[in-house]
Amino acid sequence: MHIRDPIHGVIEVSSDERALIDSPQYQRLRNVKQLGFADLAFPGATHTRYSHGLGAMAVATRVFDALASKVSLDADDRARFRQTLRLAVLFHDLGHPPLSHATERIMPRASALKLPDWVQSPSRANEERQADHEDYTLKLLLDSGLTAEIERRMGPRGISPSHIAALVAGRAPPGPAPFMSAGRDLLPILRQVVSGELDADRMDYLQRDSFFTGVSYGKFDAPWIIENLTAIEREGSIHLALLPRAVFAFEDFLLSRYHMFMSVYYHQASVGYEQLLQRFCETSGDEYSLPSDIDAYLEHDDITLIAALRRSSNPWAKRVVRRQGFKLLVEEGPFETAHGSEAGHLPAMAARLEEEGIDCFTTASRGVLSTYGRAATLLVKSPHGDIPIADYTPLYRRYAEPSTLARLYVVPERAEDARTLLGIAAPPKG
Secondary structure, three states, X not given: OEEEEOOOEEEEOOHHHHHHHOOHHHHHHHHOEOOHHHHHOOOOOOOEHHHHHHHHHHHXXXXXXXXXXXXXXXXXXXXXXXXXXXHHHHOOOOOOOOOOHHHHHHOOEXXXXXXXXXXXXXXXXXXXXXXXXXXXXXXXXXXXXXXXXHHHHHHHHOOOHHHHHHHHHOOOOOOOOOOXXXXXXXXXXXXXXXXXOOOHHHHHHHHHHHHHHOOOOXXXXXXXXXXXXXXXXXXXXXXXXXXXXXXXXXXXXXXXHHHHHHHHHOOHHHHHHHHHHHHHHHHOOOOOOOOOXXXXXXXXXXXXXXXXXXXXXXXXXXXXXXXXXXXXXEEEOHHHHOOOHHHHHHHHHHHHHHHOOOOEEEEEEEEOOOOOOOOOOOEEEEOOEEEEHHHHOHHHHHOOOOEEEEEEEEOHHHHHHHHHHHOOOOOOOO
């Protein structure tokens, strides 16, 4: 089957892959928007995690094909690793909850999902922690109707659901290492394509989100980056690396991600409505919850959540469905918050408003934009040796520190009172 995609052109899908795409586990993503509330600010941003998964799979395939000749794989291993990687990237977002990361706050404890111990890294092994979308992704891969379908379709090729889950979790399952080839372990490099500093996920969503929001910030030279990816062997394991001539393209990629976060992902509308949704989740009791039963979880998507909000008498639900968001009163960008204003400035203003009976809240959109917390280090294969990307380019270090957008929102009916009380000038009209 050929799927036409506005970002990557034609995406080829085999008959077995099509059967997995047609599964209810993947089809649910048709009704989960990629950017949550972003379409309130960017009307075109109604694309879904369904299309993102297909696009990321296309990118991962191009990355693998570019790397395979540099790793020297026999035909059987090459076909098996390629197919496993395609499915891992296709399914990497299976467990995302409805509409927004805000609903992860009402997920059950991770222990309720009864995941096998091997998928849990030491940092995630605490059974008392709250489950997140990655836990649900692994559950869907390892213990759902999709599991049996993967075994039926891919088992004859030597691919099991645990192999796909291993690339999502970044940890090998018990037993023989599934990604060994000629005495070398390719789990590290394949995992980096799924989730890393220069992964297929990012290379798709930056371009896709930029296209559908109508902004230009997410554009970078993906073909040049992919052409200049290579592999490095260390102690019997194969890791991802970049040739020096493409470092400038990586810097452009890094800037693209930073600007997309500042202008799109942390947009005031999205952040404000996520806070309202969070308040609904915190105050609605058992009115809406995400179940640990994986079949019941499949019933939860954006449509289900919006329907629940429309039925609800909860005041925060009403504000979300009626688009009666709180007004942004003050915003302090990353350069201002870096000088300490976030620590006391906005919370003090919020406390003053609350004393006067004016409902408000503060938000701090904060993240390290250069890397994932559990990602393996991307190396630069230079004439002077294999150098971590953070040590090779000063631009990486520039964005390695957390960036924060701090904001103060106020109930719109009292916005003028709040401005007067705090001595804030009204925004210019037009």
